Amino acid sequence: MNVTSTVHGEPCEPVLQPLWQYMKAGQEEILLSPYLLASFGFLTHVLLCAPFLVLDALGSVCERVQGWRIAAGSGPPPPLRRWYDCFWRLLFKYLTTILPATAVVQMLRSPNLPDLAPSCWQLFVEVFACFLLFDTLFYIWHIMMHRVPWLYRNIHQLHHQHQIPFALAAQDASSPELLSQLLLALGCASVVGCHPMSEALFHLLNSWLAVEDHCGYDLPWGLHRLLPCLGGAPYHQAHHSLYSWNYAPYFTHWDRLFGTYYATVMDSRTENIHQLHHQHQIPFALAAQDASSPELLSQLLLALGCAWVVGCHPMSEALFHLLNSWLAVEDHCGYDLSWGLHRLLPCLGGAPYHQAHHSLYSWNYAPYFTHWDRLFGTYYATVMDSRTE
Known part of the structure; x- marks a missing residue:
């Protein structure tokens, strides 16, 4: 050697x-x-x-x-x-x-x-x-x-x-x-x-x-x-x-x-890309895309890449982008609506789940589904989950 x-x-x-x-x-x-x-x-x-x-x-x-x-x-x-x-x-x-x-x-x-x-x-x-x-x-x-x-x-x-x-x-x-x-x-x-x-x-x-x-x-x-x-x-x-x-x-x-990781309010390594989006501690619908240009571009490339990997028909890809936009808007809207998709589909986090991320920073990283956060110990439930009250 x-x-x-x-x-x-x-x-x-x-x-x-x-x-x-x-x-x-x-x-x-x-x-x-x-x-x-x-x-x-x-x-x-x-x-x-x-x-x-x-x-x-x-x-x-x-x-x-x-x-x-x-x-x-x-x-x-x-x-x-x-x-x-x-x-x-x-x-x-x-x-x-x-x-x-x-x-x-x-x-x-x-x-x-x-x-x-x-x-x-x-x-x-x-x-x-x-x-x-x-x-x-x-x-x-x-x-x-x-x-x-x-x-x-x-x-x-x-x-x-x-x-x-x-x-x-x-x-x-x-x-x-x-x-x-x-x-x-x-x-x-x-x-x-x-x-x-x-x-x-x-x-x-x-x-x-x-x-x-x-x-x-x-x-x-x-x-x-x-x-x-x-x-x-x-x-x-x-x-x-x-x-x-x-x-x-x-x-x-x-x-x-093991779920014992705590990030500071703003990790110094991400401040150049992600900090702008977190100016909204209490988000609203239009702020779903109020992010830096690199972050917006990365999200668009991720969505295009997913459609390309799956081999979507153009109609399927258009529907995916439409629903993707709707879920992002609903997650940032600030309302726990009685007809929200997260009330119909328990696998979704919805607005309460994502607003907890904007308030606490170190929890609920997934955009829509909650399984990855639950699996890796980064899931944070609100005091009273609206689906179980």
Whole structure:
């Protein structure tokens, strides 16, 4: 796997081989030290937080930085005193718990340093696999800490003292929780069978994502803006504010699948297309198509594509477009009409169903039928469903 190509029948060294040799040269004792993991974890966390300390300092004087602060009552950046207190709490926990515990774990692991570096593909696959596994295991563990009262009180509650988190607070948790996260990360790297270079990169990126998730800023260069599969700081700050949503640390697929996903009032990645339509918190009939040009065009292309895939007769296609328009108008009309189609066909949501979407944003995504929302846990019923009263 490390051999990427051959020249005259002889294997070529991996591209990363010079870097790996430089890391190993005269430093094997350090790389194999049982204290390296805790030291690396603490130092990288503090260094990665430094840029956000600068942003917090600028936040009180620079309007541009203030504009990056996540809305919904996040308030001003934390004062320097909170950073100072948090730093000493973290240092104490690392020295008294994390350092000795990880030293024992490292001695039991007995890591070795292979001669060859990983190939670039191997590095990517191993790091990505570690993230997927860690995200899954932490999602389960995080839900347990919230749903089991004893675990929440004794392990997780300390981390939730920060309703509006800041970068350094990413690791401001109880010693058992810090240790559990570190053991989860180590376990993922062991299960995947990572090369030491892949494992180091995984721990580095893991620390960066945790810091970014807690930073309190929706930065224009945030990874969640580049990779839609990531939740980012807005996603995790919603967890700190609401407690019962967005349990996964980085990716959003488990929360979406199990109905624990909560979107902010307007997801920053969709504001360029969908925000215009949501100016109508209480919609009316004509507003069914009051959307941005890209969104209107996408809806028309979707409808045309469906008719083309099905192979509709022109008369069938015309009737489909007519009924599609009528259902959109009825969904946005603002009236729970006694002759509404949703009263005749229980599979349809109707105006009450769609108005709940405009009011709550994170529920009832399907346009007409309700089965997908029910299946994926995004269905929200009104207080009294008009069809059952």
